[in-house]
Amino acid sequence: MSARSARSAPGRRVGDRAATDLVGYLLRLGDDALIAAQRLAEWSSRAPEMEEDIALTNIALDQLGAARALLTYAGELEGAGRDEDDLAYLRTDREFANCLLVELPNGDFAVTMAKLLFLAAYQHPLYGWLAGSADDRLAGIAAKARKESAYHLEHAALWTVRLGDGTDESHRRMRAAVDEVWPYTHELFATDDLLERLDKAGVAVNPAAVRDGWLDTVEKVLDEATLTRPVDGWTPGGGRRGLHTEHLSYLLAEMQVVHRAHPGATW
């Protein structure tokens, strides 16, 4: 997070319903990217090989970059004087709007790859749609992130195939990972009033509309990996409303501890 981000003039566009909706949406997108970045960064210096260490750290950096742009915009639009750092470091778990998928622990390498595959297969077409959003600034951020997410998707797909279509042990673990994470993918495509209003305004897309494309991408990868698409059943959710798994609080505690111990410190 930057120490030099400019604060916008307070009061701008406050009370405007469309702006409030967009702030809420930017927090969802930005929190998805931020929490994904934090989880992926946990692999830094611990990945199974040097190249993978660099790859996961790079992907984390891409996610962090998107998060910074999205949260900065959310803060400016909100008009309460909060910058990216305030939003990242000074909110509690109930104020985070990320999906549950990104906050789940990394598990073994297969779980990390299953999470990344499902996330990237969602973010790539979503950012692609948002690149044509009626909101120019969101469109610019999304166009940038879309290009990067293509690499994330490619990376996760290659590993899923390599592990799924690998040894008996790697196949077993990749299958277990896909089964474990699958229920959390439903939340990505759940809709609500806010999304419907933004969809009507041409600012965002109703995520239910991108699920077919997502399934198509994911099923092709699973098929090549000799894995079977899990049966739909349990559909945990609530992240968009601030209702999270117990894992998020621990993640935030670690992410926020320095900033909270030294408020306003810059370096």
Place this chain on the structure above:
Amino acid sequence: MRSAWEAAARVVDPEIRALTIEELGILREVSEDGGRVTVTITPTYSGCPAMDAIRADIERALHAAGYPQVRVTTRYGAPWSTDWITPAGRAKLAAAGMAPPGPAGARGPVPVALTVRCPRCGSAETEQLSRFGSTACKALWRCRSCVEPFEHVKAL
């Protein structure tokens, strides 16, 4: 006095020091308004950690060129593409041992294998070691002919 554009254009990328920000294609606009200069740049990758250093370097270069009031802004759209690296920039990348990117835009979610020539010996007998390299914009490759590893600026 050097023009504001010229002063900003000479700033060197802190991570690929062979190139100026103009050759890299991230310098988008320089405007002057009553002695106040606004420089607009674009990030190569969203999370590129060099952006803060580049901003500071631009301010320093413009101050040295006689412009006391400088503002550096970031614009995301249209997103930067490696296609914006100038021909001179590509030649400098190759001379510095970094294979320049191929054309961007033909990418999809399906991996496409493209040959990257070794910047040292020119051989097309090369292989990718890792699609992610020392910085967000580079991949790590190896030449099977001269056996040297090299960096490749990924098409984006």
